[in-house]
Amino acid sequence: MTGPVVVGLDGSPASVTAAWWAAREAADRHLPVVLLHSWTTQPLDVPIRQEAHTKQRYGRDILQRTAAELLHRHGDLTLTTELVSAPAAQALLEHGTSASVLVLGSRGYGSVASFLLGSSSLHVLGLTPCPAVAVRADDPAVETGWDHPAAANRDEVVVGVEDPATAAEPLLEFAFTSAATHGARLRAVRAVPLASLVAGPDEDIEAEERTRLADALAPWREKFPDVPVTKHVATGPAAQVLLTASARGRLLVVGRRRHPSLLTWKLGPVAHAALHHVSCPVAVVPHD
Template structure:
């Protein structure tokens, strides 16, 4: 049985958008969807039992309403809900071990108005054992299940051909295939350090063209096994002489999904996101999938 899709909800607009996106994704994958709501007691406070019972009831009612709503929009999708008294991060991280994908809104009910990405979303993106999709608030974009039709849209993958990440490539190609969407593979590159002197840039057009051709060949070689494995996916490459974060943000302006990787090897700092992924999460306008990989 393929692992389910897990989504955290808290009654916020972002969480509602995340639940709608997660339901469509679970339907595409042909797997069940599980909703999880957490309402822990605040540390250092003593809340009367009637108030705690009321909070728990509100959480249960939110789960029931959301399950019923998603089941109505996706009749063939198995939807279940659960409630936890743990913190949202602890509850989601624990449940993520049984999931193939975790979906969260970019921010929840806490934080301040202009906060781009909340602490729960950042922690899940940095520490979950499976891929995590962060969904921004897009009113109306996920209201109608029929809007998730196949054959329209684009998936963007950020890739470094010098250190190709199989897990991220597999996720992006699979997502594009499931949606019958176009895949755009973006690689940012820079001029070799030795081409820049301390006083002036000494790069000829011929040199630049040669270096760019080398980058194109390496990117093509890195993608060949995935194009052979996913022959139905129409993949185009885009080489940009830009900072990686800027290149990905530019490429994903009209995308349905942006896919980036996150290192999980022992030498990497636990629970930390790289600067490119961090920048993308704070500025992307589309859902972003963060895929853990070992190297």
Template sequence: MDHHIIVGLDAFPESAAAARWAAREARLRDAALHLIHAEPWPLPLGIPAAASDARRGWAETVLQEMADELRRAHPGLDITTQSVDGPPAASLATGAATADMLVMGSRGLGSVTGFVLGSVGMAVMHTTERPVVLVRSGEDALPHETEQHTRRDVVVGVDISRPCDALLAFAFEEASRRSCPLHALHSWPPPQFYGYGSAYDPGMLARINQSATTGLDQALRPWRDTFPTVEVTARTPMGHTAQQLLEAGADAGLIVVGRRIRRSLLGVRIGSTTHAVIHHATSPVAVVAHD
């Protein structure tokens, strides 16, 4: 399979930041970059054909201008563009079916800090099983080394109660490419009635923490062996998982979280931790689907 990265492009600053992030990622992976703009079709009744032609011309201009900018910044990078008619979520998911990853911009609105993921982004997340990376416009304000991401750390949230090989493979590979540390985090909730009378038992908390530490070490061990040059730190704090990840990843180059693949009539569900991280993180977030 040829390595390539898909970017969903529109006119918003977050989209441009996503394209620039994806170009740096493509250089790291020695992969091609494919920019896609999807236009809903058919247009609502009453909108003349001339308006449709104008929209197509605008889309081609947006795609070409971004491609030209990225070619200047990354000479030799294989960049292609495509404007498609159809539901944006379905079009992006189809384009990403054989890609290394799909990269999209995600927007902070007004005084809200962090990601505000729109209906298209959420629908894509529900549709594709490829890794999806969400990038905010603030990423463009950070300094970057020539032709690659800054060497900020990678943070991964690990649920030791479920298989997570796909999640850890992605996180270790990203840290290896960047030659940066990887921080693995598994948090556990305080026991019920924690802090009340006999339920406050430091020995019990120590036993829970030791069990979590052992479980996380076991999950990481084969990946440490596979990527011996990656510097790994593992933490098992007590507390809310999403809050712990947001704090640990505040200055990270990438936060990696998981989404379980569910092939049923109930559809796809994004867990509460991943949902909170993608809506409130300020760093780029990779959502990795796994069994």
């Protein structure tokens, strides 16, 4: 990946946390950062008048202040800012064609519709051709300044592998790259549906799935020999298995299918559950 890390910034605590995550990710991967603010898409709780010039001034101030803080922490970071009039979701999706990753903030636990850009964030997560990462406000896995380092026990990149045979490659590439970049352990998670137990004993089904998962991981372990890997196979609903497996997560990677039309988008139930419940950044990676 050589494109920039693009983060939507609206000045809320959630978006600032997302910007700190984006800056650290870009610095570690030696990628540029783009801070993007849509002055026509601002939080409803921002206490400013409705005049266009006031909104633009607010946007410039947010961009300049956040850029200064990030550059103070990461002195060699290549960073640019963009103040745009297009709706935030539209501007982010346009960047998604060339970005390495888009970064969105989340206000915290609750409905997925509470993302900082409102329901339009679901369109970004469901449509962008590049990976998109949702970061919660006050996320313990995210460094947010000199006095707020990431929690020391957040030391794993967790990836949910829905189907090791077909859809795993884009997710594993993103997850292994992230783990290698940050010197983290990778935990590959495969949930065995309860319905599968009808075909045989629990131990036999889990052993078979562990073998399939190991086969999918093999080429990536060869490509990233320094990344320690844990295979995590458990029986139960995929969302619950992922939630349990993410206890030490610094990042959770889940997938979604690509769609042929910009008018059609869908996040599956596992991605929805992860975005709703998991207490670390969640990367949604498109795959065929």
